[in-house]
Amino acid sequence: xTSVLVHPQGAATAVAKVLDLxxxxxxxxxDTTEAAxxxxxxxxxxxxxAVDDDPERAFELARWVxxxxxxxxxxxxxxxxxxxxxxxxxxxxxxxxxxxxxxxxELEARLxxxxxxxxxxxxxxxxxxxxxxxxxxxxxxxxxPLDLTYMEYELLRYLTASPGKVFSREILLSEVWGYDYYGGxxxxxxxxxxxxxxxxxxxxxxxSTVRSVGxxxxxxxxx
Amino acid sequence: xTSVLVHPQGAATAVAKVLDLxxxxxxxxxDTTEAAxxxxxxxxxxxxxAVDDDPERAFELARWVxxxxxxxxxxxxxxxxxxxxxxxxxxxxxxxxxxxxxxxxELEARLxxxxxxxxxxxxxxxxxxxxxxxxxxxxxxxxxPLDLTYMEYELLRYLTASPGKVFSREILLSEVWGYDYYGGxxxxxxxxxxxxxxxxxxxxxxxSTVRSVGxxxxxxxxx
DNA sequence: CACTCCTTTCACGCGCCGTTAACACAATTC
DNA sequence: GAATTGTGTTAACGGCGCGTGAAAGGAGTG
Numbered sequence: 001x002t003s004v005l006v007h008p009q010g011a012a013t014a015v016a017k018v019l020d021l022x023x024x025x026x027x028x029x030x031d032t033t034e035a036a037x038x039x040x041x042x043x044x045x046x047x048x049x050a051v052d053d054d055p056e057r058a059f060e061l062a063r064w065v066x067x068x069x070x071x072x073x074x075x076x077x078x079x080x081x082x083x084x085x086x087x088x089x090x091x092x093x094x095x096x097x098x099x100x101x102x103x104x105x106e107l108e109a110r111l112x113x114x115x116x117x118x119x120x121x122x123x124x125x126x127x128x129x130x131x132x133x134x135x136x137x138x139x140x141x142x143x144x145p146l147d148l149t150y151m152e153y154e155l156l157r158y159l160t161a162s163p164g165k166v167f168s169r170e171i172l173l174s175e176v177w178g179y180d181y182y183g184g185x186x187x188x189x190x191x192x193x194x195x196x197x198x199x200x201x202x203x204x205x206x207x208s209t210v211r212s213v214g215x216x217x218x219x220x221x222x223x
Numbered sequence: 224x225t226s227v228l229v230h231p232q233g234a235a236t237a238v239a240k241v242l243d244l245x246x247x248x249x250x251x252x253x254d255t256t257e258a259a260x261x262x263x264x265x266x267x268x269x270x271x272x273a274v275d276d277d278p279e280r281a282f283e284l285a286r287w288v289x290x291x292x293x294x295x296x297x298x299x300x301x302x303x304x305x306x307x308x309x310x311x312x313x314x315x316x317x318x319x320x321x322x323x324x325x326x327x328x329e330l331e332a333r334l335x336x337x338x339x340x341x342x343x344x345x346x347x348x349x350x351x352x353x354x355x356x357x358x359x360x361x362x363x364x365x366x367x368p369l370d371l372t373y374m375e376y377e378l379l380r381y382l383t384a385s386p387g388k389v390f391s392r393e394i395l396l397s398e399v400w401g402y403d404y405y406g407g408x409x410x411x412x413x414x415x416x417x418x419x420x421x422x423x424x425x426x427x428x429x430x431s432t433v434r435s436v437g438x439x440x441x442x443x444x445x446x
Numbered sequence: 447c448a449c450t451c452c453t454t455t456c457a458c459g460c461g462c463c464g465t466t467a468a469c470a471c472a473a474t475t476c
Numbered sequence: 477g478a479a480t481t482g483t484g485t486t487a488a489c490g491g492c493g494c495g496t497g498a499a500a501g502g503a504g505t506g
Binding site (some may be wrong): 006043067068072081084085087088091096097100103105106112113116124126135136137150207 | 308322436
């Protein structure tokens with residue numbers, strides 16, 4: 001589950017609905033020591049920091065988030081139009097901002113954008129609830145990290161590259177395993193099974209079987 | 224002078240003032256062929272793409288910008304609240320967006336943020352508790368100096384330049400050691416190991432192993 | 447040359463995970 | 477409904493990738 005930090009307490013009411021809608025868990029804190037004590041094992045995926053009430057404390061919190069061990073937490077600032085110039089002096093302290101009062105749909109879109117993409121120009125393949133980051137070799141389903149082995153990842157990546165298309169076991173063996181691979185076709189089955197089980201019961205049907213042909217990711221377009 | 228691409232023609236009037244204020248040069252285009260023909264020698268630093276008029280053409284242009292050789296161009300979308308959901312399906316096609324009608328100060332702040340962060344000409348690289356001074360060849364962890372040898376430093380610097388990204392041993396050998404280096408891949412392992420030990424038990428996990436792929440600095444965002 | 451530090455290589459061992467086989471079950475054909 | 481073919485499921489073997497320690501080159505210094 002994706003965890004998001006919210007600062008300060010007062011900002012929670014407006015933000016909570018959007019976070020719930022995204023299926024993210026969240027926690028409000030007022031200072032850095034409180035934040036440090038309540039960090040989940042997976043770390044914060046993002047932080048929403050309202051600047052308006054006390055800009056200095058907001059920036060201090062952002063500075064702390066940036067200096068932690070897991071420096072991968074994206075920071076989104078909430079700021080009124082009047083205080084916008086303040087952000088210009090701390091341009092490295094945040095990844096995105098949203099003007100207050102905000103439209104829920106805008107905040108949702110910004111969070112969505114921020115939590116899926118890491119910054120920079122990286123290659124991410126997406127299909128429905130599934131996201132594959134080719135550079136970091138990481139996979140996500142429903143914003144949850146998937147712990148895949150090498151072969152599982154390679155297979156899933158190959159399938160995701162052409163959603164809806166059916167691949168025979170022989171094609172998969174030669175394309176994913178290597179053109180010179182020599183081995184039984186049932187190997188594919190086992191990997192498909194492990195993928196399905198790791199995708200979870202809810203998303204196991206992302207990979208569908210086409211009897212006596214092969215496997216396919218997602219549904220065919222006209223079904 | 225930073226050059227910015229603007230699409231389509233109609234969006235120019237609203238955007239021009241802000242770009243002039245930032246001291247950036249800009250050019251309006253209506254399609255990709257026009258954009259391809261007018262790219263300056265330094266390349267586009269950014270692109271402002273208005274979605275509202277013709278979403279499909281806007282996304283097409285963004286796709287083109289992303290697919291070029293110089294993939295360093297940041298893309299900012301201008302979109303009305305009604306069309307906001309459209310963006311969710313193309314989350315990798317842009318770096319930031321701004322709701323229309325927009326406050327000039329907001330667009331200015333977003334462009335500022337987008338364009339400044341792109342040219343990172345800093346002598347100090349920082350990632351979490353780790354900081355590397357490229358000029359003085361010094362490294363610090365938790366504000367304590369790290370005594371690294373030449374190769375250790377070069378390797379750590381290369382990894383830190385792209386946090387989260389996985390590098391194979393072959394890539395590391397050719398990029399850090401030199402394209403004409405001839406030697407065993409296990410050499411990388413040993414250097415990684417010494418780096419980990421010098422980082423200390425607390426921070427040894429800054430460098431993680433991706434089995435049968437390579438190494439990566441930091442656990443990327445989704446873990 | 448003697449010494450030290452850095453780099454590279456080799457060998458060993460452990461643990462993961464890819465592969466296979468065997469069986470149960472579902473689907474298709476007659 | 478039986479026979480046949482295709483797929484799901486499970487468990488166990490075995491290879492190989494990687495951490496680890498040690499020791500052999502190599503370069504610089506006195």
